[in-house]
Amino acid sequence: MRGSEKRIAVLDALREHERGAQEAWVLDDAVPVSLQRSAEAAVREGLVELAGRGIRAELSVLTSRPVRWAARLTPHGRDALAYAHACPLEVSDGPQPGPGERLVELRPAQMRAVRVFVGLARALATAPADGLVERVHAASFSRADNRWRLCLNDRQIASVAYGLYLHRLSGSEAEANRFARDYGVAYRPSPDGGTPVLVVLGQLASRSAGA
Numbered sequence: 001m002r003g004s005e006k007r008i009a010v011l012d013a014l015r016e017h018e019r020g021a022q023e024a025w026v027l028d029d030a031v032p033v034s035l036q037r038s039a040e041a042a043v044r045e046g047l048v049e050l051a052g053r054g055i056r057a058e059l060s061v062l063t064s065r066p067v068r069w070a071a072r073l074t075p076h077g078r079d080a081l082a083y084a085h086a087c088p089l090e091v092s093d094g095p096q097p098g099p100g101e102r103l104v105e106l107r108p109a110q111m112r113a114v115r116v117f118v119g120l121a122r123a124l125a126t127a128p129a130d131g132l133v134e135r136v137h138a139a140s141f142s143r144a145d146n147r148w149r150l151c152l153n154d155r156q157i158a159s160v161a162y163g164l165y166l167h168r169l170s171g172s173e174a175e176a177n178r179f180a181r182d183y184g185v186a187y188r189p190s191p192d193g194g195t196p197v198l199v200v201l202g203q204l205a206s207r208s209a210g211a
Contacts, residue, residue, distance in 0.1 A: 109175050
């Protein structure tokens, strides 16, 4: 289990026990020692709060027994759990490319940049390729690979490269460079300093941004 999955599993377990707990504190007799130990990392991240001596004394009085450990989610922990459950679910059967399409897998940072690009469709001189907006909205997410998956034709792939080129000019270069390595296309300044061109890496062919 990855670290992020383990973190959410711990928060899930604590929340389930919180629902029936006194004063919303999960007590030591309600959860195994292994979960108590796993919660320590979440405590360091500010997602879980451990009861101090005074609160444990109050809980001991309420339960008529010594309470040596008690925990509950912090507001940040509840937010993290809500966000995790709002994320797209793993798709076992990913999208299948149709005729003239390729399966494109984007890292989360790349997908964020592409979403900004398609969101600006009406404001850009070079708009996203036909159908790209719909493909981005319909993309599926693979948690196992940490990739967004979508099937695109050549014009849509070139359009993604243009969106990442814009991202490169205003932010990080990593997303465009990685896409160029993975899919062999990138927008680069033309040698004469004019319109940016789409370069098919390893080939001499290129076309203007408006092509």
